[in-house]
Amino acid sequence: GAGVSQTPSNKVTEKGKYVELRCDPISGHTALYWYRQSLGQGPEFLIYFQGTGAADDSGLPNDRFFAVRPEGSVSTLKIQRTERGDSAVYLCASSILAGGPNEQFFGPGTRLTVL
Amino acid sequence: AQSVTQLDSQVPVFEEAPVELRCNYSSSVSVYLFWYVQYPNQGLQLLLKYLSGSTLVKGINGFEAEFNKSQTSFHLRKPSVHISDTAEYFCAVSPRSGNTPLVFGKGTRLSVIA
Numbered sequence: 001g002a003g004v005s006q007t008p009s010n011k012v013t014e015k016g017k018y019v020e021l022r023c024d025p026i027s028g029h030t031a032l033y034w035y036r037q038s039l040g041q042g043p044e045f046l047i048y049f050q051g052t053g054a055a056d057d058s059g060l061p062n063d064r065f066f067a068v069r070p071e072g073s074v075s076t077l078k079i080q081r082t083e084r085g086d087s088a089v090y091l092c093a094s095s096i097l098a099g100g101p102n103e104q105f106f107g108p109g110t111r112l113t114v115l
Numbered sequence: 116a117q118s119v120t121q122l123d124s125q126v127p128v129f130e131e132a133p134v135e136l137r138c139n140y141s142s143s144v145s146v147y148l149f150w151y152v153q154y155p156n157q158g159l160q161l162l163l164k165y166l167s168g169s170t171l172v173k174g175i176n177g178f179e180a181e182f183n184k185s186q187t188s189f190h191l192r193k194p195s196v197h198i199s200d201t202a203e204y205f206c207a208v209s210p211r212s213g214n215t216p217l218v219f220g221k222g223t224r225l226s227v228i229a
Contacts, residue, residue: 042207105161109158
């Protein structure tokens, strides 16, 4: 079956613009995670959803970042007033259930470049 | 809180040689341990995980890792590497209780030389 997909694969924007990044999880997976991977670093947690609700958004760096998952499937990460420091690869992952032992399946990521 | 240290940012190794990628973690609670691999322009793929039981865990592509609780380590090994093993490898932990997401190390770039 299909894995986790993310669109777009690349996004170039100008400082101050608004961007949306989309994640399609594996069908039937109730947990969905967003991570950010900066150059030379490991992925860093941003937010995760259990169903439609954000169960933990402690990793969002500031209020310019917001994410939704209105129907418990597709999720959108939204970044307002982008800054050059937001440039990174944004990774999405899903798992059957939330919690440590449940394998997280990752998408290929969206590479965001803010000029 | 948890943290993961991958001691080597880059590891070059000749084809068919053995390799060990080191991972140490810090946590005040018991954790699950994972190794992920990231091939160029691809998403992270789970290599192996330690949940409980035997401390020696075997994963895909001939990799294995050993959990050492006293040394808080989870080193990844392969007895004979191939060119196709060239990739970025990430160690990660997750607390056993609650639903806290993965905490990753900074990664180790394995370069296999022909």
